[in-house]
Amino acid sequence: MEKKLTNGAIDFIDDKLFHNLINNTKEDLPKIREILAKSKTKQALTLDETATLLAIKSPEAREELFDTAKELKRSIYGNRIVLFAPLYIGNYCINNCKYCGFRSSLTKAVRKTLTEKEIIANVSQLEKEGHKRLILVYGEHPKYTPEFIAENVKTCYGVKEGNGEIRRININAAPLDVGGFKTVKESGIGTFQVFQESYHKETYAQYHPGPGIKSDYMWRLNAMDRAFEAGIDDVGIGALFGLYDWRFEVLGLVQHSIYLQDKYGVGPHTISFPRIKPASGMALNLPYEVSDQEFKQLVAILRLAVPYTGLIMTARESKEVRDAVIEFGVSQIDAGTRLELGGYQEKRKEDQDLDREQFKVGDSRELDAVIQWLLSRGFLPSFCTSCYRLGRTGEHFMEYAIPGFIGRFCTPNAMLTLAEYLEDYSSEATKKAGYALIEEELALIKNSNKREDLSTKLKKIKEGKRDLLY
Ligand code: SAM
Numbered sequence: 267m268e269k270k271l272t273n274g275a276i277d278f279i280d281d282k283l284f285h286n287l288i289n290n291t292k293e294d295l296p297k298i299r300e301i302l303a304k305s306k307t308k309q310a311l312t313l314d315e316t317a318t319l320l321a322i323k324s325p326e327a328r329e330e331l332f333d334t335a336k337e338l339k340r341s342i343y344g345n346r347i348v349l350f351a352p353l354y355i356g357n358y359c360i361n362n363c364k365y366c367g368f369r370s371s372l373t374k375a376v377r378k379t380l381t382e383k384e385i386i387a388n389v390s391q392l393e394k395e396g397h398k399r400l401i402l403v404y405g406e407h408p409k410y411t412p413e414f415i416a417e418n419v420k421t422c423y424g425v426k427e428g429n430g431e432i433r434r435i436n437i438n439a440a441p442l443d444v445g446g447f448k449t450v451k452e453s454g455i456g457t458f459q460v461f462q463e464s465y466h467k468e469t470y471a472q473y474h475p476g477p478g479i480k481s482d483y484m485w486r487l488n489a490m491d492r493a494f495e496a497g498i499d500d501v502g503i504g505a506l507f508g509l510y511d512w513r514f515e516v517l518g519l520v521q522h523s524i525y526l527q528d529k530y531g532v533g534p535h536t537i538s539f540p541r542i543k544p545a546s547g548m549a550l551n552l553p554y555e556v557s558d559q560e561f562k563q564l565v566a567i568l569r570l571a572v573p574y575t576g577l578i579m580t581a582r583e584s585k586e587v588r589d590a591v592i593e594f595g596v597s598q599i600d601a602g603t604r605l606e607l608g609g610y611q612e613k614r615k616e617d618q619d620l621d622r623e624q625f626k627v628g629d630s631r632e633l634d635a636v637i638q639w640l641l642s643r644g645f646l647p648s649f650c651t652s653c654y655r656l657g658r659t660g661e662h663f664m665e666y667a668i669p670g671f672i673g674r675f676c677t678p679n680a681m682l683t684l685a686e687y688l689e690d691y692s693s694e695a696t697k698k699a700g701y702a703l704i705e706e707e708l709a710l711i712k713n714s715n716k717r718e719d720l721s722t723k724l725k726k727i728k729e730g731k732r733d734l735l736y
């Protein structure tokens with residue numbers, strides 16, 4: 267299925283095959299049930315099996331899909347949800363993606379690159395709110411060299427505000443060459459994300475007309491190969507939903523995951539599935555807009571198709587949609603999100619100025635409100651960065667598949683990082699709800715030695731110790 271092109275690029279997206287699967291797979295309840303049963307054993311799905319789930323139309327099959335996704339999410343990820351904040355560093359851009367508020371043809375866009383001082387001020391503010399994990403976001407511009415990105419990463423890690431510190435930094439920036447990825451990796455990043463936007467080549471060409479290198483579909487499609495070659499084993503992929511048929515994009519994401527897993531022994535660390543939101547001067551008439559129902563279905567299908575890949579639902583979605591979808595497979599969300607460059611330093615504005623921001627945010631709640639909501643739903647908010655800091659990345663991250671991994675590491679670390687948050691940053695109401703959930707979780711630990719050990723660590727946090735981890 268893979269095609270090596272004359273310039274050495276590898277095309278693993280077979281449009282014809284995807285269209286065949288979409289057009290010729292009809293809803294088949296017995297087959298769907300077989301696949302759902304296989305999913306319960308935490309095995310990844312093939313493209314054919316994914317296509318069978320994409321063909322689901324009846325409410326009956328849909329409910330069974332949702333129930334299975336919910337169950338699988340709980341059994342692999344427990345009830346924890348990892349929290350992070352995006353920090354936009356610069357919005358200069360040479361590309362002209364038709365849907366983006368940073369596109370080069372948008373002359374009224376207010377362009378800015380944060381200075382070192384502004385980065386420090388924004389990170390301090392994020393730390394004061396309780397954040398421990400950031401994703402740095404960039405337009406594509408010669409200013410944003412790998413060295414520049416690496417320097418920004420070091421600056422962010424260096425900011426210590428009270429008990430606060432940033433313990434993991436991910437990147438969402440233009441795809442780099444191998445040397446560039448190496449430089450950024452050496453600065454100590456977690457995941458490097460590049461979204462393909464659309465896996466469908468004609469659609470890709472239509473929305474990325476150039477100028478700018480983003481018009482080169484293959485350069486982007488092979489970005490993660492270059493990242494792996496550079497030694498980055500935590501990569502994040504994604505598709506921008508609304509450009510083309512959502513079922514094609516899901517097949518693209520699953521095929522991309524299978525390709526990386528087969529070739530490098532590691533699938534993507536995360537998958538993102540942003541839906542297009544209004545942006546400045548955007549007169550987009552989206553023939554493939556994804557409804558809320560389809561959105562929920564695509565998240566559930568991704569959960570089953572790539573059980574060990576984290577799924578990120580961003581604040582592009584409204585709080586209502588996040589509430590309705592989170593339990594079907596999401597493992598990470600951003601919170602307290604501000605897109606305006608330097609926006610964390612300022613008082614939150616009532617309305618967004620789209621000439622200064624990439625797109626309209628759907629969920630603008632502060633971090634504490636998001637944590638309260640998660641707790642009220644029985645989710646365990648987590649700021650854990652333990653795996654990455656203890657070298658459990660890439661292939662080792664697949665230890666996730668080992669029985670007991672969640673119980674040994676993820677849930678206790680979520681409890682410890684939540685306790686830090688409750689001690690240092692939370693409102694009284696959140697503190698009460700947070701400790702109530704921690705107590706419930708403690709009571710669920712059957713092994714008394716483990717329970718004791720965790721209780722001791724929690725006590726130490728109350729006494730002022732920080733950064734205790736498993
Ligand atoms: N400039 C880099 C690039 O294009 O890869 C960094 C990423 S861009 C700042 C982050 C992502 O935002 C894009 O990959 C795209 O999927 C998404 N995005 C752009 N415009 C959007 C819109 N109007 N609504 C929702 N997401 C959007």
Ligand code: SF4
Binds near residue numbers: 406
């Ligand atoms: Fe630039 Fe990225 Fe926006 Fe495209 S999506 S215009 S590359 S910032």
